Amino acid sequence: MAKKKKVSLIGSGNWGTVICKILGNNILCNEHLYEKNLPMFVKKELYNGIDLCDIINEKKMNKKYMPHCFIPDNVMASSDLLEVTDRADILVFVLPHQYVREICETLKGHVKNDAIAISLIKGFDVYGNKLDLISNVIRSQLNIPCSVLMGANLAYEVALEMYSEATIGCKDEEVGILMKKLFQTHYFRIVVVDDELTVELGGALKNIVAMGAGFSDGLNGGHNTKSAVIRLGLMEMMSFSKMFFKDSKMSTYFESSGLGDLVTTCYAGRNHRVAKEFASNPQQTLENLEMNLLNGQKLQGPLTAAEVACVLKLHNVEGRFPMFSTIHKICSGEMPVSSFMDCLKNHPEHL
Numbered sequence: 001m002a003k004k005k006k007v008s009l010i011g012s013g014n015w016g017t018v019i020c021k022i023l024g025n026n027i028l029c030n031e032h033l034y035e036k037n038l039p040m041f042v043k044k045e046l047y048n049g050i051d052l053c054d055i056i057n058e059k060k061m062n063k064k065y066m067p068h069c070f071i072p073d074n075v076m077a078s079s080d081l082l083e084v085t086d087r088a089d090i091l092v093f094v095l096p097h098q099y100v101r102e103i104c105e106t107l108k109g110h111v112k113n114d115a116i117a118i119s120l121i122k123g124f125d126v127y128g129n130k131l132d133l134i135s136n137v138i139r140s141q142l143n144i145p146c147s148v149l150m151g152a153n154l155a156y157e158v159a160l161e162m163y164s165e166a167t168i169g170c171k172d173e174e175v176g177i178l179m180k181k182l183f184q185t186h187y188f189r190i191v192v193v194d195d196e197l198t199v200e201l202g203g204a205l206k207n208i209v210a211m212g213a214g215f216s217d218g219l220n221g222g223h224n225t226k227s228a229v230i231r232l233g234l235m236e237m238m239s240f241s242k243m244f245f246k247d248s249k250m251s252t253y254f255e256s257s258g259l260g261d262l263v264t265t266c267y268a269g270r271n272h273r274v275a276k277e278f279a280s281n282p283q284q285t286l287e288n289l290e291m292n293l294l295n296g297q298k299l300q301g302p303l304t305a306a307e308v309a310c311v312l313k314l315h316n317v318e319g320r321f322p323m324f325s326t327i328h329k330i331c332s333g334e335m336p337v338s339s340f341m342d343c344l345k346n347h348p349e350h351l
């Protein structure tokens with residue numbers, strides 16, 4: 001009989017907690033394939049004076065980041081990253097993208113040679129002036145293969161077991177089948193494609209457009225306006241992919257990780273919510289709104305906009321991406337939010 005695989009989860013935020021429910025339950029249903037316990041890394045912090053890890057292990061609930069999601073008994077929270085990942089065969093990464101490099105630095109040299117990873121993280125890495133995929137940071141730092149899972153997956157809806165789709169991007173067919181088995185449930189349906197590159201690009205870039213959709217709503221734009229933001233945003237996402245990631249396939253933008261995620265995030269994501277509040281109330285800073293509205297959860301849009309803007313500037317192509325560039329300038333305080341509509345009115349698509 002094949003040896004049981006050990007799965008380790010790195011992350012315990014809003015999405016990380018829902019994923020621990022899905023993985024924990026699927027592991028319990030497939031105990032012949034996996035070690036029963038699912039260790040989960042929880043960054044050390046106190047919630048109402050009590051260690052969040054202890055709360056999760058005792059109450060089987062993550063009171064800070066996803067209070068209404070029941071955590072299966074086999075999930076074991078720990079703040080010791082190396083203990084969580086010790087002997088892991090499958091490493092699942094679900095944390096805000098800005099922390100990946102730091103986490104991989106700690107893991108370097110401590111991961112099994114034949115381990116595999118999957119990243120559910122949306123964003124980019126910028127090192128020096130070079131923009132890279134988060135999955136590439138995991139691949140290169142840990143020297144293991146890494147597939148990706150992205151999609152229209154607002155965590156609170158998946159926690160309530162409302163029907164959702166997701167896309168796994170994986171070049172290796174066998175690993176793709178294994179990952180699908182690990183993540184799929186009756187309410188979380190998965191399509192596997194071999195174009196892991198464009199799956200990840202869709203997940204990262206839509207967070208910039210979601211900020212634009214929030215600005216538009218906060219400035220009292222209509223449904224037609226938001227539709228234009230989504231369409232023009234998708235055009236910029238595809239152009240950016242073609243320009244900087246030559247192997248990306250535009251057909252992958254029709255998967256849940258592309259159009260699906262873009263639409264859902266522009267209507268009901270955290271980036272949209274905070275951006276809308278900012279546009280209706282511009283004397284507040286985005287940082288304050290993030291802190292006050294999200295209670296420790298992290299916005300990925302403003303950082304991703306800055307990462308992308310850095311590359312656009314370096315290649316002198318800001319003018320070809322007016323929405324991306326304007327969103328970055330608004331987020332970084334270089335432009336007032338009231339000027340957002342101008343980038344739509346003067347978009348090169350209409351010239």
Ligand SMILES: NC(=O)C1=CN([C@@H]2O[C@H](COP(=O)(O)OP(=O)(O)OC[C@H]3O[C@@H](n4cnc5c(N)ncnc54)[C@H](O)[C@@H]3O)[C@@H](O)[C@H]2O)C=CC1
Binds near residue numbers: 121122156
């Ligand atoms: N929340 C959602 O609906 C969805 C989120 N995602 C993506 O999943 C990724 C993770 O998102 P969430 O789980 O929602 O996280 P989150 O936005 O809830 O962030 C909170 C998490 O960040 C951790 N954290 C804070 N500082 C840290 C540090 N210095 N080092 C390591 N961890 C630290 C906290 O411990 C906590 O677990 C993101 O890239 C996000 O875009 C993807 C699909 C849905």
Ligand SMILES: O=C(CO)COP(=O)(O)O
Binds near residue numbers: 153268
């Ligand atoms: O990625 C998401 C849904 O698929 C969540 O988006 P937000 O981070 O904007 O909430």
